[in-house]
Amino acid sequence: MRDAREDDYTTIYDCMTETAWKDVPEEEKVISDRSLWEQFFRGIAKPLIERPGRKVFIACDDDNDFMGYVITGGMGEGSSVIPVGMIFDIFVLEQFRKRGIAKMLVEVAEEYCRQQGIWRMKLEVAANNPVAIDLYRKAGFKDERTLMGKNLS
Ligand SMILES: CC(C)(COP(=O)(O)OP(=O)(O)OC[C@H]1O[C@@H](n2cnc3c(N)ncnc32)[C@H](O)[C@@H]1OP(=O)(O)O)[C@@H](O)C(=O)NCCC(=O)NCCS
Numbered sequence: 001m002r003d004a005r006e007d008d009y010t011t012i013y014d015c016m017t018e019t020a021w022k023d024v025p026e027e028e029k030v031i032s033d034r035s036l037w038e039q040f041f042r043g044i045a046k047p048l049i050e051r052p053g054r055k056v057f058i059a060c061d062d063d064n065d066f067m068g069y070v071i072t073g074g075m076g077e078g079s080s081v082i083p084v085g086m087i088f089d090i091f092v093l094e095q096f097r098k099r100g101i102a103k104m105l106v107e108v109a110e111e112y113c114r115q116q117g118i119w120r121m122k123l124e125v126a127a128n129n130p131v132a133i134d135l136y137r138k139a140g141f142k143d144e145r146t147l148m149g150k151n152l153s
Contacts, residue, residue: 001108004056004069009049012056012069015091016045023126027151048088057108059092059101068092068101072109074118085113087123090132106139 004012020041024032049056054073058066071088087109092101110121123141125132 001104002058002060002064004058008056008058008066008069011066012049012071012091013042013045015069015093016048016089017041019089019091020045023129025128025149027149054088055109055112057105057112059096059105066093067096068105070105070109072112074113074116075122082120083116083118085109085116085118085121087121087136090135102135103139106135 017038021029021034021037024037048054049071051073053076054071056069056071059068059070061067068091070090072085073088075084075086087106090102090105090109092105113121121141122144123136124147125136127133127146
């Protein structure tokens with residue numbers, strides 16, 4: 001495990017974009033132009049990672065090569081009365097999945113937040129991502145809120 005370096009960012013943006021596009025509800029995908037959407041998303045992805053207080057950990061092999069990442073940090077003053085940490089995103093490259101790497105990344109994020117004086121963690125996950133939901137439930141996260149949506153006719 002290591003801190004993210006400048007040369008990891010292109011890979012991280014690509015992974016974030018892949019997950020975020022999968023998260024878009026089908027009703028929105030049919031009316032979204034993918035390349036325009038990607039342009040929009042990259043605009044919001046950069047501050048998500050680089051905002052002060054954000055921390056990106058990289059899971060790597062013996063050669064320090066990238067296997068996955070977790071983006072974590074405090075939710076920020078003003079968002080909650082108690083100090084809350086977030087898992088903003090997590091990703092493991094396909095060829096390294098199902099080896100416990102994401103589980104380890106969640107633990108590293110939790111330990112980092114604990115060291116920042118944070119004692120509660122939250123995250124958002126798409127309802128159409130059962131693998132991630134399983135990961136988080138096994139790590140002890142419980143459902144708190146459901147985001148709902150519909151088209152207006
Ligand atoms: C979700 C993701 C990070 C899991 O990474 P991983 O390294 O394969 O996960 P782990 O091996 O650490 O597995 C931890 C737990 O996750 C769940 N899990 C992982 N792969 C799973 C699968 N294919 N099916 C069902 N559950 C799965 C299980 O609960 C697993 O615990 P177990 O091994 O005791 O059954 C990975 O699939 C991924 O990068 N997906 C795309 C990005 C994404 O969806 N990120 C979530 C954003 S909210």
